[in-house]
Amino acid sequence: MRDAIVIGGGPAGATSAALLARHGHRVTLVTRAVPPAPWLAESVPASARKLLDRVGALEAVEGAGFLPNEGNTVWWAGRPEHSERFPADEPGFHADRAGLETAMLGLARSAGVHILQGTPVREVGRDSEVWSVETGAETIRSRWLLDASGRGGVFARRDLRLKEAQTSTLALVGRWVCDGGSDAEPGHTLIESYEDGWAWSVPLSRTERCVTAMVDPRRTALARKHGLDGMLASEMEKATRLSDRLGDGRSAGKTRACPASLYGASQYAVPGALLVGDAGSFIDPLSSYGVKKALSSAWLASIVVHTALMEDEMLHAALEFYDRQEKEVYRTYRARSIPFFDDAVDAHGHPFWEVRAEAARRATGSTVAKEAPGQDPSDPVSLDSEAEAFVGDPRVRRAFEEIRDRAELGVRAGTTLSTVDRPAVVGDRIALDPHLTSDALPGGTRFVRNIDLRRLVRLAPGFDQVPDLYEAYNRDGSTADLGEFLAALGLAVGAGFLEFERSSV
Ligand SMILES: Cc1cc2nc3c(=O)[nH]c(=O)nc-3n(C[C@H](O)[C@H](O)[C@H](O)COP(=O)(O)OP(=O)(O)OC[C@H]3O[C@@H](n4cnc5c(N)ncnc54)[C@H](O)[C@@H]3O)c2cc1C
Numbered sequence: 001m002r003d004a005i006v007i008g009g010g011p012a013g014a015t016s017a018a019l020l021a022r023h024g025h026r027v028t029l030v031t032r033a034v035p036p037a038p039w040l041a042e043s044v045p046a047s048a049r050k051l052l053d054r055v056g057a058l059e060a061v062e063g064a065g066f067l068p069n070e071g072n073t074v075w076w077a078g079r080p081e082h083s084e085r086f087p088a089d090e091p092g093f094h095a096d097r098a099g100l101e102t103a104m105l106g107l108a109r110s111a112g113v114h115i116l117q118g119t120p121v122r123e124v125g126r127d128s129e130v131w132s133v134e135t136g137a138e139t140i141r142s143r144w145l146l147d148a149s150g151r152g153g154v155f156a157r158r159d160l161r162l163k164e165a166q167t168s169t170l171a172l173v174g175r176w177v178c179d180g181g182s183d184a185e186p187g188h189t190l191i192e193s194y195e196d197g198w199a200w201s202v203p204l205s206r207t208e209r210c211v212t213a214m215v216d217p218r219r220t221a222l223a224r225k226h227g228l229d230g231m232l233a234s235e236m237e238k239a240t241r242l243s244d245r246l247g248d249g250r251s252a253g254k255t256r257a258c259p260a261s262l263y264g265a266s267q268y269a270v271p272g273a274l275l276v277g278d279a280g281s282f283i284d285p286l287s288s289y290g291v292k293k294a295l296s297s298a299w300l301a302s303i304v305v306h307t308a309l310m311e312d313e314m315l316h317a318a319l320e321f322y323d324r325q326e327k328e329v330y331r332t333y334r335a336r337s338i339p340f341f342d343d344a345v346d347a348h349g350h351p352f353w354e355v356r357a358e359a360a361r362r363a364t365g366s367t368v369a370k371e372a373p374g375q376d377p378s379d380p381v382s383l384d385s386e387a388e389a390f391v392g393d394p395r396v397r398r399a400f401e402e403i404r405d406r407a408e409l410g411v412r413a414g415t416t417l418s419t420v421d422r423p424a425v426v427g428d429r430i431a432l433d434p435h436l437t438s439d440a441l442p443g444g445t446r447f448v449r450n451i452d453l454r455r456l457v458r459l460a461p462g463f464d465q466v467p468d469l470y471e472a473y474n475r476d477g478s479t480a481d482l483g484e485f486l487a488a489l490g491l492a493v494g495a496g497f498l499e500f501e502r503s504s505v
Helices: 011-022 048-054 058-062 097-110 224-238 240-246 290-310 312-348 351-364 385-390 394-405 453-462 466-476 482-494
Strands: 002-007 027-031 041-044 067-069 071-075 082-085 092-096 114-117 123-127 130-134 139-147 161-163 170-177 188-194 197-203 208-215 256-259 263-265 273-275 411-413 418-426 429-437 498-500
Touching: 002 011, 002 130, 002 290, 011 027, 011 097, 011 139, 011 290, 027 097, 027 139, 041 097, 041 197, 041 290, 048 058, 048 092, 048 290, 058 097, 071 240, 092 097, 097 114, 139 290, 170 224, 188 240, 188 312, 197 224, 197 240, 208 224, 224 240, 263 312, 273 290, 290 312, 290 429, 312 351, 312 418, 312 429, 385 482, 394 482, 411 453, 429 453, 453 466, 453 482, 453 498, 466 482, 482 498
Parallel strands: 002 027, 002 139, 027 114, 071 188, 139 273
Antiparallel strands: 041 092, 067 092, 071 082, 123 130, 130 139, 161 263, 170 208, 170 256, 188 197, 197 208, 411 498, 418 429
16 A cells, blocks of 8 residues: 555656655655656746755756756747846756656655656545546555646546636647748747747757747648648737748648646645646746646645544644645646737737736636736745735735834734734644735735744834844745845735834934
8 A cells, every 4th residue: 555646757747756766755656658748848937946955856857968948038929038147157948848757756755765767657546535547557555646637637527627618728839940041049938929829939959949839720821721731820820920040941840739728626635635737727838837846736735645644633624735736736826827918919819818818807806007017926935825915905006105104113923913823834744834814815824925924023123224124034044035035025014914103203
């Protein structure tokens, strides 16, 4: 009997299995011989390094020999070129999907995970709280099941998956040889929106690029008569600036198509089982955050299962926490796509974009303010959409302005400040942890913008000058971003966790 069976050896499966094995649990991972769409290239941004480090995978990925991802060059909604450069000494990665999976599986193997590769799962059953997983060759039993089988969704598809019905996306993927002669930024991911689709290109070497067009078979005017090669070529002609950048690039090998439609899940955690990574939800690759999302989901899943295996009484709270976080992550990513879709609607005015903007709004129930930058959704420790949304509240803006104008900070604990125990990640477990509440934010808030509000609110009354408070906050080794620290301080006052002692200016 195993403690956990993980289905799938992609970033989510390999990472969750490795982390659980490092906690001392007996884990079996079952996966196909090769991942779906192994020819796909994935742009992993520099911001993924923090997560890769947290899950202990940075060294393995750095050592896999992927081309450094030096940044993005974007032509979106007809606007002028926008180029974002990642730090030269800490770039992201341009990974081929099969290579990434090999690196991640190596990590799981060295953590002690028992890996069955090349034996896809055929059936999953549960009896008396024990899972049995059939591979055709053998039956494996375990206490926990982690479905990390990606779009395949071995368990998710039973009745948990919620497809996005309004939009449908197909990725046309080709490999192109480009001399790169005129490209000043050959290590960049290139992205361009056009009237009825969008294209992007990921370099795999100095001369070869993966070129992809994202189309909606119902709405994009596709050159169907010319087969997949002709369709991709015709889409690339629409992406004029990206194509210009590729110069006289030419196709090197046949074009493939793979499904890329969006979906979420009605529940991400049920007794004894979790949906991890893309098995639970799929976000638009527009963000280049699929791998990050898979890693953060895996990290949290390993904490939840570890907690449940060690502390029976925390089972319910841990499952609820996971379900809430994964729903929140999906909702936040969808919300973040709204401004991009809105801009594309304004520029291109095509149903391809209109339907996407509308579907994202419906999925998030949101009118999300364009200017609210918000928390990185792949940081599951601190994602709290209620608090994030409150950062945009006029009370926070007023508090922020008053803090700026005051000669002395002069704050004390707010009159409606209280605490309530809520599940949170504490160390390597889910535990009940005091969260702050007030009349303005009654739900219970612990972190905002990666700032520990409990610590901030405890420290603030002892300091008259914000720089001194900031220094004291960082004294435990934290490296809080100053802008985020000030946003959190503004929120603490705006939400009534803190209040001004006197109205001195
Ligand atoms: C066209 C396209 C482009 C993308 N581009 C990017 C990008 O640039 N950057 C980025 O970060 N993300 C990108 N993504 C998203 C990214 O690929 C995924 O988010 C990420 O791979 C999810 O990891 P995962 O481990 O959850 O699932 P997957 O990587 O899909 O892994 C699923 C695993 O389950 C296994 N499996 C499936 N069925 C079974 C079965 N029956 N039995 C056993 N094993 C099974 C598979 O073999 C595989 O190992 C892109 C996705 C698409 C479709």
